[in-house]
Amino acid sequence: MQYTTIADGQASRWGVLRDEFVYLAPADPDWPASLLALITAGGDAAAAYGQRLVEGAGERRRLGEVTLAAPLPRPPRNIMCLGLNYAEHARESQQTKGQAVELPQHPVVFTKATSSVNGPFADIPLDATVTDQLDWEVELAAVIGRGGRHIPAARAMEHVFGYTVINDISARDLQFRHKQFFLGKSLDGGCPMGPVIVSADSIPDPHDLALWCDVNGERQQSGHTSDQIFRIPETIARLSAVMTLEPGDIIATGTPAGVGFAQDPPRFLQPGDVVECGVDGIGSLRNRIVSSPALRG
Numbered sequence: 001m002q003y004t005t006i007a008d009g010q011a012s013r014w015g016v017l018r019d020e021f022v023y024l025a026p027a028d029p030d031w032p033a034s035l036l037a038l039i040t041a042g043g044d045a046a047a048a049y050g051q052r053l054v055e056g057a058g059e060r061r062r063l064g065e066v067t068l069a070a071p072l073p074r075p076p077r078n079i080m081c082l083g084l085n086y087a088e089h090a091r092e093s094q095q096t097k098g099q100a101v102e103l104p105q106h107p108v109v110f111t112k113a114t115s116s117v118n119g120p121f122a123d124i125p126l127d128a129t130v131t132d133q134l135d136w137e138v139e140l141a142a143v144i145g146r147g148g149r150h151i152p153a154a155r156a157m158e159h160v161f162g163y164t165v166i167n168d169i170s171a172r173d174l175q176f177r178h179k180q181f182f183l184g185k186s187l188d189g190g191c192p193m194g195p196v197i198v199s200a201d202s203i204p205d206p207h208d209l210a211l212w213c214d215v216n217g218e219r220q221q222s223g224h225t226s227d228q229i230f231r232i233p234e235t236i237a238r239l240s241a242v243m244t245l246e247p248g249d250i251i252a253t254g255t256p257a258g259v260g261f262a263q264d265p266p267r268f269l270q271p272g273d274v275v276e277c278g279v280d281g282i283g284s285l286r287n288r289i290v291s292s293p294a295l296r297g
Helices: 035-041 043-057 087-096 153-159 172-177 232-242
Strands: 002-008 011-018 021-024 059-062 067-069 079-083 108-112 124-126 138-144 160-167 191-199 210-215 218-224 250-252 274-279 283-291
Touching: 002 021, 002 035, 011 043, 021 043, 035 043, 043 191, 067 191, 138 210, 138 232, 138 274, 153 160, 153 232, 160 250, 160 274, 160 283, 191 283, 232 250
Parallel strands: 079 250, 124 283
Antiparallel strands: 002 011, 002 067, 002 191, 011 021, 021 059, 079 108, 138 160, 138 250, 160 191, 210 218, 210 274, 274 283
């Protein structure tokens, strides 16, 4: 099942994407009001609601007639992310910084602010007063369906609702200047997501998926989730040992080699550039970089 959210005027509506149609949930108190509410209801309940939609319980619209938003336009908490989780990306990052190559022995975890979430085909704003080193990072993300604490790795996949694609847009100058990741990863609009959340039962093995990123039609990243250093079950176990995971939590699992700052010379995104990121079996994002004037409070 492919779950999605559309922008409908000032509001948003969730539905199921099948073929060239979006089947939208009715505005009815007997139905979950949002995709987050559906996820919280649980996988079996979500599947039942989804099946009812495609059988005619809701409104059907052609895909070309709607605007897809991020599946979770405002997640309940910051997006949790893994850094340096692909060996070749860890090597390119450390070599570019002049550091000795050493693969992480433990997951490198950071977060992106919820305000960074952006639509799968929306523009990405670039404020030149804040950064001139905007970089791309295609990632597979897991969405938690059933929360919990101290989840063992052997049972961790039972807690995954589904998977989506994100582009972990990064302001490298902020990231390196502040000696931590949060500011450089949390730019408004700097986390395109979607176009759908594919239910876990539709992805037999999330560690057997190709992922890629193109900039202006030129392939920059080409990787495979089998190359992750820390896989999803271990990551869930490590995170839940510290904190209670909740329905709707998003865990981005890292990016493969090919990012812009590690190229010679470094390459960063400019206004007018188009970035496309995809993961096999889920879909792809397509976002244009646009110049954004500084906003004053």
